[in-house]
Every structure is written in structure tokens, then in C-alpha cells.
Amino acid sequence: MNEIKFQEKIDSERKIEPKDWMPEDYRKHLIRQISQHAHSEIIGMQPEGNWISRAPSLRAKMILLAKVQDEAGHGLYLYSACETLGVSRQELIQQLHDGKAKYSSIFNYPTLSWADMGAIGWLVDGAAIVNQVSLQRTSYGPYSRGMIKICKEESFHQRQGYEIMAEMASGTPEQKEMAQDALNRFWWPSIMMFGPQDGDSPRTGNAMKWKIKRQTNDELRQSFIDKTVHQAEIIGLTIPDPDLKWNEERGHYDFGKMDWDEFWDVVNGKGPCNKQRLDHHKKAHIDGKWVRDAAKAYSEKQKDLVIN
Amino acid sequence: MSLLNYTLRIADSSLISGQRLAEWCSNAHTLEEDIALSNIALDLFGQANILLEYASDLDGKKTADDFAFKRNEREFFNLKLTEQPNGHFGDTIVKLFLFSSFNFLFYNKLSQSKNENLSAFAFKSLKEVKYHLKHSKSWIVRLGDGTKESNKKVQESLNSMWEFTGEFFEMDEIDIELNKKGIGVNNKSLKEDWNNIINTTILESKLKRPEDGYMQTGSKNGLHTEHLGHLLSEMQYLQRAYPNAKW
Numbered sequence: 001m002n003e004i005k006f007q008e009k010i011d012s013e014r015k016i017e018p019k020d021w022m023p024e025d026y027r028k029h030l031i032r033q034i035s036q037h038a039h040s041e042i043i044g045m046q047p048e049g050n051w052i053s054r055a056p057s058l059r060a061k062m063i064l065l066a067k068v069q070d071e072a073g074h075g076l077y078l079y080s081a082c083e084t085l086g087v088s089r090q091e092l093i094q095q096l097h098d099g100k101a102k103y104s105s106i107f108n109y110p111t112l113s114w115a116d117m118g119a120i121g122w123l124v125d126g127a128a129i130v131n132q133v134s135l136q137r138t139s140y141g142p143y144s145r146g147m148i149k150i151c152k153e154e155s156f157h158q159r160q161g162y163e164i165m166a167e168m169a170s171g172t173p174e175q176k177e178m179a180q181d182a183l184n185r186f187w188w189p190s191i192m193m194f195g196p197q198d199g200d201s202p203r204t205g206n207a208m209k210w211k212i213k214r215q216t217n218d219e220l221r222q223s224f225i226d227k228t229v230h231q232a233e234i235i236g237l238t239i240p241d242p243d244l245k246w247n248e249e250r251g252h253y254d255f256g257k258m259d260w261d262e263f264w265d266v267v268n269g270k271g272p273c274n275k276q277r278l279d280h281h282k283k284a285h286i287d288g289k290w291v292r293d294a295a296k297a298y299s300e301k302q303k304d305l306v307i308n
Numbered sequence: 309m310s311l312l313n314y315t316l317r318i319a320d321s322s323l324i325s326g327q328r329l330a331e332w333c334s335n336a337h338t339l340e341e342d343i344a345l346s347n348i349a350l351d352l353f354g355q356a357n358i359l360l361e362y363a364s365d366l367d368g369k370k371t372a373d374d375f376a377f378k379r380n381e382r383e384f385f386n387l388k389l390t391e392q393p394n395g396h397f398g399d400t401i402v403k404l405f406l407f408s409s410f411n412f413l414f415y416n417k418l419s420q421s422k423n424e425n426l427s428a429f430a431f432k433s434l435k436e437v438k439y440h441l442k443h444s445k446s447w448i449v450r451l452g453d454g455t456k457e458s459n460k461k462v463q464e465s466l467n468s469m470w471e472f473t474g475e476f477f478e479m480d481e482i483d484i485e486l487n488k489k490g491i492g493v494n495n496k497s498l499k500e501d502w503n504n505i506i507n508t509t510i511l512e513s514k515l516k517r518p519e520d521g522y523m524q525t526g527s528k529n530g531l532h533t534e535h536l537g538h539l540l541s542e543m544q545y546l547q548r549a550y551p552n553a554k555w
Contacts, residue, residue, distance in 0.1 A: 052331075054546060065330055068333055114546055290458055293457075
């Protein structure tokens with residue numbers, strides 16, 4: 001009975017709110033998806049954080065720091081959205097540290113030059129936006145509202161990334177080389193950010209039925225590729241895919257084969273920065289324990305003062 | 309020339325302080341604190357940017373970025389305190405507290421400067437520094453009056469940073485000259501109010517005020533600790549490696 005009413009609500013485009021009845025699998029699916037999204041924001045601070053101290057101008061430094069700070073803020077919204085489903089931030093972080101929760105694999109690649117700040121903003125945030133714009137209409141209220149907030153900031157991120165790429169692509173030969181190299185390294189991991197192809201994505205069925213997802217991985221990927229090809233042309237960079245070709249009939253770009261073996265390797269821990277990223281997060285958490293303990297002890301003393 | 313030098317001293321302290329704080333990004337003990345430290349770093353970079361733009365006007369040739377990215381150690385005039393490595397969170401918060409408590413008083417006076425650029429800058433920055441002071445003070449109190457471990461740690465931080473506070477109140481020829489003209493601040497006159505802030509906070513935090521012993525000096529003449537060179541070589545890397553590139 002509950003289940004029928006629940007589905008009716010979804011089908012009539014009304015949002016599910018924290019106190020509403022929901023199937024256990026819907027709740028689980030959301031916790032997995034939202035926490036993965038939150039962890040991605042937080043782990044994603046590291047590859048860009050890697051260049052804050054070396055940003056080449058005061059302006060670039062401030063923009064990059066503000067951007068990474070936004071990501072911390074996005075992580076906070078998303079952890080909060082997840083908490084409305086009855087799981088604490090502490091538990092979610094523990095799942096991340098235990099390797100039970102995943103984050104976007106793209107952040108397991110290293111940032112090797114300043115152009116990578118451009119590539120991440122342009123491609124990684126660009127791909128994220130395509131996904132998140134679609135998620136603004138997701139069926140779970142807190143998640144949907146979080147996405148609306150996040151999308152506003154993400155479009156600024158993508159612009160700043162593209163601006164870095166455009167400047168470097170029209171700069172000295174060395175800068176142009178860095179820009180092309182960054183595009184070469186980040187292109188394929190970026191388009192694989194949308195996840196496995198629809199035929200290999202076991203959870204897509206329920207997620208679409210419950211309107212957690214509104215578009216499939218392949219639809220989102222295609223839409224990202226279609227809009228990015230032109231952007232690359234404008235700034236004179238070449239997308240590293242010889243099979244990339246406009247298909248008049250489909251009204252979309254055809255593109256080459258993605259290396260899913262590499263994708264799954266990185267998802268399962270065998271990527272260039274998996275260990276580094278997780279160790280970094282754990283270390284910050286462990287190093288900060290004495291501070292959290294002190295804050296807690298202090299606040300308990302204050303409560304005692306009030307009571308006595 | 310004196311005015312340029314005076315401006316760079318203030319700008320450099322903000323810049324170097326921001327550079328250090330930004331190193332905390334993704335390393336703090338909670339997300340909330342990560343955001344707070346980034347916020348403060350952003351304020352400090354913003355302050356440095358305003359003043360380096362002004363320095364660029366005064367200089368007539370160099371840009372703000374030239375000042376930030378193309379000067380060597382001996383041409384930087386930031387307080388030595390600001391270039392000290394972050395250490396643990398207690399070390400960083402003590403540095404920030406000492407620096408902000410001084411800056412709060414300094415900007416308060418500088419906002420009355422006859423130089424409109426400096427007074428407008430100080431007026432704007434005062435609001436930011438008030439928050440930096442409030443934030444760092446609240447942590448000094450929580451760490452000092454938190455656990456035994458945190459009290460011990462933050463006391464050690466305070467003891468080790470203390471020798472860098474003497475520089476706050478120094479007056480050299482440039483300071484004296486600009487103070488006479490009503491442009492610069494008489495740093496010595498800030499000492500009493502500073503002592504009050506420090507003593508009240510220390511009392512509330514259950515900490516002990518360190519004895520005044522050896523005090524570091526030299527930054528007004530571009531003499532620094534060994535840490536600054538490493539900080540600059542990292543910060544200036546791209547501008548140095550690709551001198552013809554625009555970013």
C-alpha cells in the first residue's frame with residue numbers, strides 16, 4: 001500500500017521528504033549516491049588544493065582557493081542531506097575510510113601542471129554540472145534543493161577552468177603544450193565520470209523508476225561530449241579521440257571506445273592516487289582528533305557551568 | 309620611497325600569512341574549520357592584493373603580481389611570525405591570534421591615516437580582522453581550557469611563537485617619519501591595548517603568559533628566518549620558471 005502511494009507521489013512529480021514513508025532500497029540507494037557525491041566533493045579538494053600554494057597570480061590564487069572552499073561547502077550540504085536519511089556524518093566518513101564508500105574516480109589522477117586546474121574546472125566540473133543539472137529534479141527533496149544551490153556555484157567553477165585553458169592555449173608554446181597535455185590526460189577519465197554504459201549499469205532501473213536519476217549515464221555522457229567538442233575547437237585544442245565525428249543522422253557526436261578496464265581498476269583501488277587521497281583524508285582526521293576532543297571537553301565544561 | 313616600503317610591509321604580512329593559512333586547505337580537523345581557515349586566507353590575500361596594487365601605483369613600473377612573485381627573500385618585509393611553518397592546529401591558531409590581535413589595533417589606528425589609500429584599506433580590513441581575532445581567540449580559549457593535552461600543546465605553541473611578537477612594536481626611521489606625517493602608526497603606542505587583549509585571553513584560556521626573553525627582529529630590513537625562502541620558492545615557481553608567460 002505504502003509502496004503504491006510512494007510511487008504515485010513520484011509519478012506525479014511531488015518530492016519525497018525526510019519524514020515521508022520510503023522503501024528501504026530507495027533510502028539505501030540515496031545514501032549511497034549522496035554520500036558518494038559528498039565524498040567526491042571532499043576528496044576533490046585535494047587535486048586542486050595541490051596547486052593553491054603555486055598559483056601563478058594573486059587573482060588565480062584567490063579564485064582557486066575560493067573554488068576549493070566551495071567544494072568543502074558542497075560536501076557539507078550533501079552530508080547534511082544524507083543525514084536526513086538517518087546516517088551521521090561520522091558514520092559516512094568511517095565508511096569512506098574503511099573503503100566501503102566510493103568517490104568519483106577522477107580524483108585518483110594526479111594534477112601535474114597548472115593547466116590541470118583548467119582541465120579540472122572545464123571538464124570535471126563541466127561533466128559534474130551535466131549530471132547535477134539533471135539531479136536538480138531528483139525525487140528526494142533535500143537532495144534536489146542541495147543540487148540547485150550547488151549548480152549555481154559549479155557553473156562559475158567551469159567558467160574559471162575554461163578561462164585558464166583558453167589563456168594557456170593562446171599563451172606561449174610551453175603553455176599551449178601544458179594545456180593540450182592536460183586535456184589529453186583528463187579527457188577519457190572525464191567522460192567515464194558518468195559511469196558504466198547503460199547496459200552495464202545494474203542500478204539504473206530502480207533509480208530511473210524512483211526518479212532519483214532522470215537521465216541515463218549514456219544520455220548524460222552524450223550531452224557533455226556534444227557541448228564540449230565545440231568549446232575545445234574555439235580555443236584551438238584537440239580532443240584526444242580520433243573517432244570523434246559528428247553524426248548527422250543521430251544529431252550527436254560519435255566517439256571512440258572507453259577503456260573500462262582502466263576505469264574499474266581505478267574504482268577498485270588501483271589508480272595512481274587512490275592510496276594518497278585516502279591517506280591524506282585519514283591523516284587530517286587523525287591529526288585533528290585532539291582538537292575535536294578539546295572542543296568537546298570545553299563545550300561540556302560550559303554546559304556544566306550553566307547547570308550549576 | 310618610504311611610503312612604498314611601508315605599504316609593502318603591511319602587504320607582505322598579509323600575503324605570507326595567507327599563503328601559510330591556505331596550506332591548511334583539506335587538512336583541518338572538520339570541514340567547518342577547513343572553510344573558516346580558507347575564508348581567513350582569502351581575506352588576507354584580498355588585503356595583500358589591494359596594497360600591492362597600491363604599491364604598483366606608487367612604483368609606476370611593477371605590477372602587483374611582480375611584487376608578489378618576483379621579489380627575493382631580502383626584498384620581503386613581512387613580520388617573521390607570519391612566515392613560520394603551520395605546525396599543528398594549535399601552532400597555527402596561536403600565530404593567527406597573535407597576528408590578528410596586533411593587526412586589529414594597528415588597522416584601527418591606520419584607518420585614521422592622512423593617506424586615503426591606507427585609511428580606506430585599513431577601514432575595510434578592520435572588519436575582516438575583527439573576525440580573525442574572534443575566531444582565533446575562541447580557539448585559544450577552547451584549546452587552553454579543553455583537555456590536558458590541548459592545554460599543554462597550545463601553551464607550547466604560545467611559548468615558541470612569543471619571540472616573534474617583539475617586532476610588532478618596533479619603530480624604525482620609516483615608521484617614525486610616516487608617523488610624524490600622520491600617515492603611519494605609532495606601533496609602540498599599541499602595546500598597552502595589546503597586552504590587555506593577550507592577558508584577558510590568556511586568563512580565560514587557563515594559559516600562562518610567556519616571559520619576555522629574546523625577541524626576534526629584522527623583517528623591516530628584509531632579514532628573515534630560513535622558512536621564507538622555501539615558502540617563496542614554492543609560491544613563485546610558475547612565474548620564475550616561465551618568465552615570459554601571462555597567466
